[in-house]
Amino acid sequence: MAAGERGPAVCIVNPASGVQRGRTIEQRIATELPEADCWFTRHPGHGIALGRQAVEDGYGTVVAVGGDGTLSEVANGVLVAGGEKVRLAYVPAGTCNDFARGLRPVADLGGLLDRARDRETDVGEVTFTRPDGTRGHRYFLVSCTVGLISVIGQRFTEKTPANRVLKRLNLQLAETASSIRTLARWRPVAVRLELDGEPSHQIITNLAVLKVPYFAGGLTFGRAEPPRAGYLDAVRVAGVGRAGVAGLMWRVFRGAAAGHPAIHRQEVRTVRVDADSPLPVEVDGEIVGRTPAEFSIHQSRLTTVV
Numbered sequence: 401m402a403a404g405e406r407g408p409a410v411c412i413v414n415p416a417s418g419v420q421r422g423r424t425i426e427q428r429i430a431t432e433l434p435e436a437d438c439w440f441t442r443h444p445g446h447g448i449a450l451g452r453q454a455v456e457d458g459y460g461t462v463v464a465v466g467g468d469g470t471l472s473e474v475a476n477g478v479l480v481a482g483g484e485k486v487r488l489a490y491v492p493a494g495t496c497n498d499f500a501r502g503l504r505p506v507a508d509l510g511g512l513l514d515r516a517r518d519r520e521t522d523v524g525e526v527t528f529t530r531p532d533g534t535r536g537h538r539y540f541l542v543s544c545t546v547g548l549i550s551v552i553g554q555r556f557t558e559k560t561p562a563n564r565v566l567k568r569l570n571l572q573l574a575e576t577a578s579s580i581r582t583l584a585r586w587r588p589v590a591v592r593l594e595l596d597g598e599p600s601h602q603i604i605t606n607l608a609v610l611k612v613p614y615f616a617g618g619l620t621f622g623r624a625e626p627p628r629a630g631y632l633d634a635v636r637v638a639g640v641g642r643a644g645v646a647g648l649m650w651r652v653f654r655g656a657a658a659g660h661p662a663i664h665r666q667e668v669r670t671v672r673v674d675a676d677s678p679l680p681v682e683v684d685g686e687i688v689g690r691t692p693a694e695f696s697i698h699q700s701r702l703t704t705v706v
């Protein structure tokens with residue numbers, strides 16, 4: 401079936417995204433975008449399968465409804481199915497929604513079908529080692545991290561009894577507990593880093609590879625501009641001990657990280673990182689595997705609308 405033959409759009413809704421979201425978005429879709437079909441994700445990773453299905457079924461516009469993780473999954477499904485010509489729309493309904501930050505989302509969801517709102521968006525690509533030892537590949541639209549932040553993320557996702565109890569009590573409390581426990585034992589790590597093919601040995605606290613300047617719900621490393629088209633922002637945090645990291649985190653939370661001497665930023669086309677003790681790799685909020693990892697920009701851009 402050719403693109404567009406199945407009606408104008410399909411919404412792929414993650415009912416588990418966001419905090420106590422209720423049914424507001426589903427109701428808005430029904431009233432503001434009644435011509436769209438509506439599919440719901442049933443488990444983590446399902447957004448990838450549904451994104452692929454939407455392309456195969458010939459939808460011209462695929463609307464991801466959820467947080468950055470849902471958008472990322474749907475984008476991966478669309479791209480794996482060769483759907484570069486499909487419009488990828490996004491309704492921010494998650495916790496962080498960093499992809500949409502700084503943009504002005506449509507007031508009425510019907511506006512997502514307005515082609516005047518389309519914009520061309522770079523897509524990041526990352527390869528990494530999966531838990532089973534094979535090499536994995538993902539596209540990303542927001543950011544990736546390797547180091548302190550990805551270790552905190554891994555700890556947060558561990559299915560330990562303590563984590564289960566804390567998450568049931570309060571999600572933010574569970575996140576803070578993971579951060580404190582990780583930071584209490586944290587030592588900077590030795591990595592082999594290649595920026596645009598230039599190799600170096602470095603001791604770092606964290607490496608972030610950014611497509612958008614925001615992470616964790618609007619935090620920045622001191623700069624609110626995205627990298628230029630065709631580039632990624634490689635942001636290293638290095639040269640600080642445990643106390644210094646805690647101080648830097650405080651400044652990041654206050655939005656006052658600009659100019660901090662531990663933050664080193666470079667616009668690059670490729671990044672490669674490897675460590676003697678493999679580090680977790682976080683892609684658009686999900687721990688997908690571990691180092692070695694390579695990051696670059698995908699050859700085709702996506703048409704996105706928010």
Ligand SMILES: Nc1ncnc2c1ncn2[C@@H]1O[C@H](COP(=O)(O)OP(=O)(O)OP(=O)(O)O)[C@@H](O)[C@H]1O
Pocket residue numbers: 414415416417418419441442443444445446447466467468469470471473493494495496497498685686
């Ligand atoms: N039906 C479901 N039940 C449980 N988890 C799901 C379901 N569908 C998708 N997921 C998973 O939910 C996770 C979180 O989704 P998402 O990232 O969109 O929301 P969020 O974390 O609230 O927002 P953000 O990423 O902006 O902080 C994703 O990793 C996704 O795989």
